[in-house]
Amino acid sequence: MARRHRSASYRFAAGVLRPPVMVLTRRDWRGAEHLPADTGFVACVNHISYLDPLSVAHFLHDNGCPPRFLAKESVFRIPVGGGILRGAGQIPVRRETAEAGRALDAAVQAVEDGECVVVYPEATLTRDPGLWPMVGKTGAARIALTTGCPVVPIAQWGVQEILGPYARRPRPFPRRTMHVHAGPPVDLGELRDRPLDTATLRAATDLILGAVTILLEGIRGEQAPDRRWNPRQHGQSVIGNPRRSRPGQQGEPG
Numbered sequence: 001m002a003r004r005h006r007s008a009s010y011r012f013a014a015g016v017l018r019p020p021v022m023v024l025t026r027r028d029w030r031g032a033e034h035l036p037a038d039t040g041f042v043a044c045v046n047h048i049s050y051l052d053p054l055s056v057a058h059f060l061h062d063n064g065c066p067p068r069f070l071a072k073e074s075v076f077r078i079p080v081g082g083g084i085l086r087g088a089g090q091i092p093v094r095r096e097t098a099e100a101g102r103a104l105d106a107a108v109q110a111v112e113d114g115e116c117v118v119v120y121p122e123a124t125l126t127r128d129p130g131l132w133p134m135v136g137k138t139g140a141a142r143i144a145l146t147t148g149c150p151v152v153p154i155a156q157w158g159v160q161e162i163l164g165p166y167a168r169r170p171r172p173f174p175r176r177t178m179h180v181h182a183g184p185p186v187d188l189g190e191l192r193d194r195p196l197d198t199a200t201l202r203a204a205t206d207l208i209l210g211a212v213t214i215l216l217e218g219i220r221g222e223q224a225p226d227r228r229w230n231p232r233q234h235g236q237s238v239i240g241n242p243r244r245s246r247p248g249q250q251g252e253p254g
Helices: 008-024 052-062 073-077 081-087 100-112 139-147 198-220
Strands: 025-030 041-045 067-072 091-093 116-119 151-157 176-182
Touching: 008 025, 008 052, 008 081, 025 052, 041 052, 041 100, 041 139, 041 198, 052 067, 052 116, 052 151, 052 176, 067 073, 067 100, 073 091, 091 100, 100 116, 100 139, 116 139, 139 151, 139 198, 151 198, 176 198
Parallel strands: 025 176, 041 116, 041 151, 067 091, 067 116
Antiparallel strands: 151 176
C-alpha cells in the first residue's frame, strides 16, 4: 500500500474546508477506480477557476488519495494560510524561474514515497475563450518519465460557475454541480525508453492534455477546438492575469 500524506495541517485543512463544500455543491464524480491505491502517481487536471483545487482535492481526498499540489509560490506567502499549505505538504513553485526545478525534485520525491501529486499541465488558468485546455508545460511529463509512475488524467467542470477565471466575487447560489471525472492512466509506454529531451517531454505532454480534453468533452457534451490555445500566439503572458498583461510579456515554458 502506498504511503499517503496526512499531516496535522492537512487534517485541519480538510476538516475546515470539506463541510462547506459538501453543503454548497453537488457532486458528479466518476472514475475513482482509476486512482492507483498501491503506488504514487501524478494527477493531471485542467484549470478553470481559482476555486478548482477545492473540487479536485475533495474528489481525491474522499477517494483515499490525499493530494499534494504543485502551487504557485505566492500563495504560500499568505498569512496563516501559507503556513497551513506548507504544513499540509503542498509544494511551492516559483514559476518562470530557474528555481522551478526544485519543485519538480520535491514532486519526484513525493511520488517515489507513494504520494498523489497534482499538476496543472497548463500551469495557470486557461486563456482559451471556451475554457478548454490550452498548450501545456512539461513538468508533469518530466515527473512521470523520471519516476515511471502512472499519470491519471482528471477533467473538471462546473466550479467556474461559482467563480469564473480571474473573477473576484463567488456566486455560490444556486447550488452548482462539481463534475470531476478521472480516466485511465495515460499510456506513455513508447516514450519511457526515449531520451528525456524536449521532443519526448512535449510528446508526453500532448498525450496527457489530450486525455484530459477527451474527458472534458464527455462532461460538456461538446467537441474541443482542433488546436489548443497558445497564449504566445495571442500576445498573452504565460502566467498572471492576461487582462492585465502586455503583449510580448512572455516566459520560458517549463
